[in-house]
Amino acid sequence: MSGFINWLSQVATVSMFAVRTIPDRKGAAVTTMVGIAGVTAVFVGMMSIATGLRETLTTKGREDVAYVTRAGADSEMTSILGREDVRLVGDTAGILIDGSGPVVSPELFVIINLPKRGTGSDVNVPFRGVERAAFEVREGLQMIEGRRFEPGRNEVVVGVGAARELDGLEVGSTIRLGRTSWDVVGVFSAEGAVAESEIWTDATVLQGAYQRGTSYQTIQAQLVSADAFQAFKDALTSNPQLEVDVVRQNEAGTGQQINVAAIAGGGIFIAGMMSLGALFGALNTMYSAVASRVREIATLRALGFGVGPVILSVLFESLVLAVAGGSFGALVAWLAFDGYTAATLNFQTFSQVAFAFSVTPPLLVAAIVMSAGIGLVGGILPAIRAARLPISAALRES
Helix, strand or coil: CCHHHHHHHHHHHHHHHHHHHHHHHHHHHHHHHHHHHHHHHHHHHHHHHHHHHHHHHHHHCCCCCEEECCCCCCCCCCCCCCHHHHHHCCCCCCCCCCCCCCCCEEEEEEEECCCCCCCCEEEEEEEECCHHHHHHHCCCCCCEEEEECCCCCEEEEEEEHHHEEEECCCCCCCCEEEEEEEEEEEEECCCCCCHHHHEEEEEHHHHHCCCCCEEEEEEEEEECHHHHHHHHHHHHHCCCCEEEEEEEEEHHHHHHHHHHHHHHHHHHHHHHHHHHHHHHHHHHHHHHHHHCCHHHHHHHHHCCHHHHHHHHHHHHHHHHHHCCCHHHHHHHHHHHHHCCCEEEECCCCCCEEECCCEEEEHHHHHHHHHHHHHHHHHHHHHHHHHHHHHHHHHHHHC
């Protein structure tokens, strides 16, 4: 037992000595820390895009709201439902009924072009026709400026993301689409959900403006409870008058993770390539540290310090440099990226979706763990070299 305690004492003594001498090698140390900080910042930046997109596309939704599309439709764009379908869905048991009737939101979805703020270039924008219940079946949707549109009038409300990214959507302004003019009467937020990238108007008015007859593309139905979903789904899918698919609202965007996964994969690939550079930087620093401490290490060995404490001291020094650099890079990335807003193309609807970069605590922890891994791998070979130095030859080096 005393031998093990003595060994631990040697590890602590040699490791602290190595750390205290880092200022003597500040040039190489700073270079390594900056390299690892850059890798960490890029990793956090890219992953924050993927995290923000994933939160926007997939995590907003409710379990007690059913999302209905035409059977076989792989997206909202390819689904078509008629007024009779809406009536049959609204008459199904399990739907919440309030003072105005079943809480059912049939919706029509078209793509329009509007100029992007700053560049003036046209981008695809989702233009959704909705009815009263659309404001009730979505979690946290609220007007933050102006008012809701009035049914039967050419009025629109815009999501806060669309208002931020697109020109001409200020409350009180008028936009012209084709031969029709639309008054912007309000701005709404939806807790960061994809609805914030959309423009909404009365579904009946939109059907007339775009000659869609009485068709819709999706139906969202508020259920009496989340437990009523399976019975409601079974009732719809077994009804011979309907050909529909039914999922919970919080599962409706799962398929849109494809482009999120691509972004996350790109971030990991870029960070991986940069990590190789940082790894060589750590190797160079630690080799330099070992070279400058040849006589010190040989003296420690001659005084009775074991090979193990010497190896661990070099690894500890490399780990300290890597974690310091990684922490700095993560801090810079958090300050620069968290909450930063942008827009990208939704490949399912070929329209713009606004989102905010999200630097989460788990992402910061992952980045620091990654930097620690770089430090440990970069310190292994120099540590082995330090342990293998012949004591007599090392003591003669100047």
